[in-house]
Amino acid sequence: xxxxxxxxxxxxxxxxxxxxxxxxxxxxxxxxxxxxxxxxxxxxxxxxxxxxxxxxxxxxxxxxxxxxxxxxxxxxxxxxxxxxxxxxxxxxxxxxxxxxxxxxxxxxxxxxxxxxxxxxxxxxxxxxxxxxxxxxxxxxxxxxxxxxxxxxxxxxxxxxxxxxxxxxxxxxxxxxxxxxxxxxxxxxxxxxxxxxxxxxxxxxxxxxxxxxxxxxxxxxxxxxxxxxxxxxxxxxxxxxxxxxxxxxxxxxxxxxxxxxxxxxxxxxxxxxxxxxxxxxxxxxxxxxxxxxxxxxxxxxxxxxxxxxxxxxxxxxxxxxxxxxxxxxxxxxxxxxxxxxxxxxxx
Amino acid sequence: xxxxxxxxxxxxxxxxxxxxxxxxxxxxxxxxxxxxxxxxxxxxxxxxxxxxxxxxxxxxxxxxxxxxxxxxxxxxxxxxxxxxxxxxxxxxxxxxxxxxxxxxxxxxxxxxxxxxxxxxxxxxxxxxxxxxxxxxxxxxxxxxxxxxxxxxxxxxxxxxxxxxxxxxxxxxxxxxxxxxxxxxxxxxxxxxxxxxxxxxxxxxxxxxxxxxxxxxxxxxxxxxxxxxxxxxxxxxxxxxxxxxxxxxxxxxxxxxxxxxxxxxxxxxxxxxxxxxxxxxxxxxxxxxxxxxxxxxxxxxxxxxxxxxxxxxxxxxxxxxxxxxxxxxxxxxxxxxxxxxxxxxxxxxxxxxxxxxxxxxxxxxxxxxxxxxxxx
Numbered sequence: 110x111x112x113x114x115x116x117x118x119x120x121x122x123x124x125x126x127x128x129x130x131x132x133x134x135x136x137x138x139x140x141x142x143x144x145x146x147x148x149x150x151x152x153x154x155x156x157x158x159x160x161x162x163x164x165x166x167x168x169x170x171x172x173x174x175x176x177x178x179x180x181x182x183x184x185x186x187x188x189x190x191x192x193x194x195x196x197x198x199x200x201x202x203x204x205x206x207x208x209x210x211x212x213x214x215x216x217x218x219x220x221x222x223x224x225x226x227x228x229x230x231x232x233x234x235x236x237x238x239x240x241x242x243x244x245x246x247x248x249x250x251x252x253x254x255x256x257x258x259x260x261x262x263x264x265x266x267x268x269x270x271x272x273x274x275x276x277x278x279x280x281x282x283x284x285x286x287x288x289x290x291x292x293x294x295x296x297x298x299x300x301x302x303x304x305x306x307x308x309x310x311x312x313x314x315x316x317x318x319x320x321x322x323x324x325x326x327x328x329x330x331x332x333x334x335x336x337x338x339x340x341x342x343x344x345x346x347x348x349x350x351x352x353x354x355x356x357x358x359x360x361x362x363x364x365x366x367x368x369x370x371x372x373x374x375x376x377x378x379x380x381x382x383x384x385x386x387x388x389x390x391x392x393x394x395x396x397x398x399x400x401x402x403x404x405x406x407x408x409x410x411x412x413x414x415x416x417x418x419x420x421x422x423x424x425x426x427x428x429x430x431x432x433x434x435x436x437x438x439x440x441x442x443x444x445x446x447x448x449x450x451x452x453x454x455x
Numbered sequence: 456x457x458x459x460x461x462x463x464x465x466x467x468x469x470x471x472x473x474x475x476x477x478x479x480x481x482x483x484x485x486x487x488x489x490x491x492x493x494x495x496x497x498x499x500x501x502x503x504x505x506x507x508x509x510x511x512x513x514x515x516x517x518x519x520x521x522x523x524x525x526x527x528x529x530x531x532x533x534x535x536x537x538x539x540x541x542x543x544x545x546x547x548x549x550x551x552x553x554x555x556x557x558x559x560x561x562x563x564x565x566x567x568x569x570x571x572x573x574x575x576x577x578x579x580x581x582x583x584x585x586x587x588x589x590x591x592x593x594x595x596x597x598x599x600x601x602x603x604x605x606x607x608x609x610x611x612x613x614x615x616x617x618x619x620x621x622x623x624x625x626x627x628x629x630x631x632x633x634x635x636x637x638x639x640x641x642x643x644x645x646x647x648x649x650x651x652x653x654x655x656x657x658x659x660x661x662x663x664x665x666x667x668x669x670x671x672x673x674x675x676x677x678x679x680x681x682x683x684x685x686x687x688x689x690x691x692x693x694x695x696x697x698x699x700x701x702x703x704x705x706x707x708x709x710x711x712x713x714x715x716x717x718x719x720x721x722x723x724x725x726x727x728x729x730x731x732x733x734x735x736x737x738x739x740x741x742x743x744x745x746x747x748x749x750x751x752x753x754x755x756x757x758x759x760x761x762x763x764x765x766x767x768x769x770x771x772x773x774x775x776x777x778x779x780x781x782x783x784x785x786x787x788x789x790x791x792x793x794x795x796x797x798x799x800x801x802x803x804x805x806x807x808x809x810x811x812x813x814x815x816x817x818x819x820x821x822x823x824x825x826x827x828x829x830x
Contacts, residue, residue, distance in 0.1 A: 166485070
């Protein structure tokens, strides 16, 4: 039902030193209906501010927020009909599990039967239906965040906002809850906006990533699009691993990397350019006639499921991943060896 | 009466509210709670302990006040005044009886209130969304009412003494006044210093102890805080009379006992706020105990030391009931003012009050300066 539109939104804060800080800079954004969207970016990029403005907990300096073609900028948070999940859970410490989960419907004045039904359903959804009488301090962090989710869902809002919901949890519990979160959102046809600084979390959970930096939107799109076709060095670097090196134009179809000539798939327009390579796209055993670059192996890291090779090409460090099943390969190279490598086509 | 008791409640509630994470209230807002229902279902239950603590303080402060009551009420004599008058009339058994009633009453109130702490009382069963949404519109009348109360009950009457004093200028500083001032400040200073020496280690012990001993000291401390000062003074007179004959020492001991908790409380709270890991870090880096005290603990609790000292100092300076209960000869400033009012020398009393007021303002300024610098 709701599609969220951000129109020309700016937010200025006054810092403690009295300086103006532009947290959000003229944002325009369309967050699609019934999709799992993620606001991704380093800390201080304005993603939480944006989420809180959508919630109505902060007022924007300029611009507006639309839910489904109606302007909600003047509406109170209470009237926006949203579910919000907090980073530090914010489970009411003086209420038991049932009352926490029932709080939304209770304050909206639902009938007793409706409240009982929705609370039961949502507590079951998050696996807490046998702990209704427990007090928050008796629950583990993961359980508290499940309760936070059940509480946000209980009033049946179709827009779910999540402010770093997994970052206060243990890495393993967080990773597990990630899949449950996505499953619940998808099964209930909800629209989710999830704030995170964790690119792996954003990649695995979302349909749509909104990458932010310094109060601006850098790029939006599906995880695959952002990974495979980043439009900036920042995007390529922030999402997934990527090695960069500088090059000069050699001809319209090739570049010069400190004396080595590398063929390029596209026509080159600029004189100087930066080339980024994903580590898994590097092919360490090129066929004859396919040789592209030569370098020295500086370091071999064993990562369990992978070997990471750090290849030094005239001072530029290029990372390459090799799967562990290539046992021959792992014995074949040593640190200090010179290797030739090519690139897989994407 | 509400005049000097309100600050106690406001301070306690203010401290309690400051400890509630704002995200609890934000969570309730996102779940659709309007301000009134938010207040009664989230804010109020969470700072209820602060309300109760503040109420205890206000209640006992009112119960024990002697000086202000003596000046206002010519006829209605409250219990603390009764204690002082009975003692002065030489009816010691009756004075003692009245004191015992006061002390037992104060302890009873403490235990009743403590029993209320930590109990769960929330009623979300009855919710009237539409009505409670309407109540939100009452914010402006509420603010006006609060402002009026603040200005006309608390603030204006307090500073009125200055205008009165200017209107009836009587700048006689007789030798009696100077002597009173000297006595008051001397006692307050000695009391504050002695308190500090004992309060620091005790506060540390209470804050860091995991057993019941710390809790016991904490409760004992509160009882002393609750007992009406004139009853306390009388009690101390009877206790020390056998060993000491010098009234000044008994007076100092009395002032010590009722101002001690005022200093101890902020110290305990601040020690609790200092994570043990800071001390452990210092020890792991090779610091000796006294080095940890000097370089880690003392700098961190300095604001509390200063704030607590000022509170204790001012409390000693302004105490009437206990002083009267100990001696009818020693004239501290508050005793002198009460005496002047009784004799009808209003302009002279007003002048001395103004001086006292200016001193209090100065210390208040100091207090704010040191407590805010902490943040």
